[in-house]
Amino acid sequence: MDSGYILEFQGISKSFVGVQALKDISFGVKKGEVHALLGENGAGKSTLMKILSGAYSKDTGKILIDGREVNIRHTKDSEKLGISIIYQELNLIPEMSVAENIFLERQPKKAGFLDWKKMNKDAVEVLKRIDMNISPKVLISTLSVAQRQMIEIAKAISLNARIVIMDEPTSALTEGETKKLFQVIGNLKEQGITMIYISHRMDEVFEICDSYTVMRDGTFISSGSIRDVNLDKIIEYMVGRPMSQVFPEKKNKIGDVIMQVQDLHNDKEVRGITFDLRKGEVLGFAGLVGAGRSETLKAVFGSDKKAKGTVLINGKKASIHSPKDAIHHGLGFLPEDRKGEGLVTELSVMDNVVMAKPENAMVKGFFSAKRAKELCRRYIKDLMIKTPSETQTAKYLSGGNQQKVVLAKWLNCGPEIIILDEPTRGIDVNAKMEIYNMITDLAAQGKSIILISSEMQEIIGLCDRVNVMFEGKIAGVLMKEELTQEKIMHYATGGNQNE
Amino acid sequence: MNEKVETKKRINWNDLAIVLILLVLIVILAIIKPVFLSAENLLNIMRQVTIVAILGIGMSYVLISAEIDLSVGSLAALSGIIVALTLKSGWNMGICILLALLSSVFCGFLNGAIHTFAKIPSFIVTMGMLNIARGVVLVITNSYPITGLPAAFKVLGRGYLGPIPIPVIIMVVCYVIGYIVLKYTKFGRSIYAIGGNIEAARLSGIPVSRNKVLIHTISGLTAGIAGVVLASRVFSGQPGAGNGLELDAIAACVIGGTSTSGGKGRLWGTFLGALIMGIIANGMNLLNISTNWQLIMQGTIIIVAVGLDRLKSD
Secondary structure (H helix, E strand, C coil): CCCCEEEEEEEEEEEECCEEEEEEEEEEEECCCEEEEECCCCCCHHHHHHHHHCCCCCCEEEEEECCEEECCCCHHHHHHCCEEEECCCCCCCCCCEHHHHHCCCCCCEECCEECHHHHHHHHHHHHHHCCCCCCCCCEHHHCCHHHHHHHHHHHHHHCCCCEEEEECCCCCCCHHHHHHHHHHHHHHHHCCCEEEEECCCHHHHHHHCCEEEEEECCEEEEEEEHHHCCHHHHHHHHHCCCHHHHCCCCCCCCCCEEEEEEEEECCCCCEEEEEEEECCCEEEEECCCCCCHHHHHHHHCCCCCCCEEEEEECCEECCCCCHHHHHHCCEEEECCCHHHHHCCCCCEHHHHHHCCCHHHHEECCEECHHHHHHHHHHHHHHCCCCCCCCCCEHHHCCHHHHHHHHHHHHHCCCCCEEEEECCCCCCCHHHHHHHHHHHHHHHHCCCEEEEECCCHHHHHHHCCEEEEEECCEEEEEEEHHHCCHHHHHHHHCCCCCCC | CCCHHHHCCCCCHHHHHHHHHHHHHHHHHHHHCHHHHCHHHHHHHHHHHHHHHHHHHHHHHHHHCCCCCCCHHHHHHHHHHHHHHHHHCCCCHHHHHHHHHHHHHHHHHHHHHHHHHCCCCHHHHHHHHHHHHHHHHHHHHCCCCECCCCHHHHHHHHCEECCEEHHHHHHHHHHHHHHHHHHHCHHHHHHHHHHHCHHHHHHCCCCHHHHHHHHHHHHHHHHHHHHHHHHHHHCCECCCCCCCHHHHHHHHHHHCCCCCCCCCCCHHHHHHHHHHHHHHHHHHHHCCCCHHHHHHHHHHHHHHHHHHHHHHHC
């Protein structure tokens, strides 16, 4: 029986200690097409791909390749079947050469010893197939992210991959590099290679993909030809409700300017940034990865010692040289890397909450556990943090609840200006919507919010005004009424303000 | 996609820095003390550095894989004691040496196995082994040196082949093998991969656990070889032998440009690192400067060498 599918999932389920990550997933991918796999973070895309690659084992269900059931238990098994994954965080060895990375663990040998000459020659051949002209002897650490990605693709080709999975391949690329990648994808398609393309950038999906599958909360939602759907429909599939219901209605009143940042720069990622922030405003920072958004706000917050520039708060010059100064001036910063920078995962919820301002839990100069408990319980209630108690170790909380703990830590400092760096990264849809509600509530209370986000829908749905950054500068400013995905991308990829 | 990369030859400043330090040292010493350059003195230096240089081979492997081995000094003592004890019992010299090497190889294997399978950091495991092996040595010998060994055993540490000391030949052979394994075998390349990005190494199908055990085992082997050569040179089994040698070996590696955070390092760098330390010691002896000052100098060189590395990578 020929279904025309090169790859087919039938009833795949998988659970991790009590959590059902995938429920009865079934769909097929046709040979030679570029298939978009879509869904929010936590929808189960990565889990499914890890099962396909052999990194995880499935509980139930079948995987069919060319109509025949296959048994993938090991990454080596999937490699033999011609399946290759290009992960989001690239898996190359920085201090090894291009050729060695391509042929890692499969190096050609002569008389038992590695044959460097042949390895370099073979590497040049493979690189030619993706139109890349680079010496096989250079070290990976000297290459740009885009070049490294090409090396990953070269590696996949050298493995004779028939199915290549790309996980968010453009998240760190400039417009030019993205175009180049699309050309390579086109080439591979012509060579009969099937691709599964995971991306959050809907414009790309509509540009290069032939078909799609949407997943949500570990279940299959919809699959079909990309021609039969539009953007709103896809987003509705992804979040489970029409676009209009995802983001809360705004009730904030925008007041006077509370903070002015002038000519901020650090000789590296930040190259002359000037902007204002108003009371009660949600100000967005959009742009590609590497555009300097986090670096800019880190500089405002005093955690970049090399940054120079002027920050005025309520019209007065504020000298902020460290996060401590920033907190003193009423700023809070929720960092992008929740586990690395936001949270001390080994400490309790309570210890995390009071960390930035333990004074609130002190009585007559002494730390009061009772006071801290009361304080923490209030935040657990207000922010709807799901935790058995305030003494629970933070690492056992879900991503969304961890993020709320970090938010509680900052609210405890009583900030007027709250900087949120990718606040919804890696958390489930419900927790996301709760965070959206909190953002609009805080703004309605008169707090000023700066929101850095790579999720276009968030920026469009939440912000009153958006600064779009490109290569360390603000390339364009968009007001709420003029926010569209196209306009943001236009500036984010180096487009001109006057076009 | 970017043609510029091809023409851009990277000059490794760290490689250059260490060669420069070496040359400067040689020139200065040759000017102040011309006897420094005599063939006899140069061979003397080479003989002096053999122990640390041999230990440095295994240590380089371990450091490149982003681990550490603090037990090598004790393991050297253990193998020295075993070779001395068995020789004294009148056994065949080849078997005695083999047993000595096996003892340190076994301890190295234990280091690696405990580290990988019990998931205890190698720093802790090998620190434990440092004490255990030393303790075993002291128990076996009751803290007394073992003397009265057969004269034939002297050859390894004190003998000459023509004008060249035998220990130097042993060292060179070890380096040649160590270099080939590191550069021309899948196992050798996997050490860089494991130290550079362990997750990527796993996903590439490298048997990470097996190789880690092997890396520690090799460090045990080079410690054993160094221990036998040392025992032969002092012509006895000394329970206190090799005390602190692990730090000299680590110093040789880092002066030679091996990164303690893994993924980076070259064997010839380690050799030059050992040589630099040997030359400093030798030069200061020639100039009648006390060993106390040598320690200060050695410490300074370590910090400066690694400091240069950091400056470069910033």
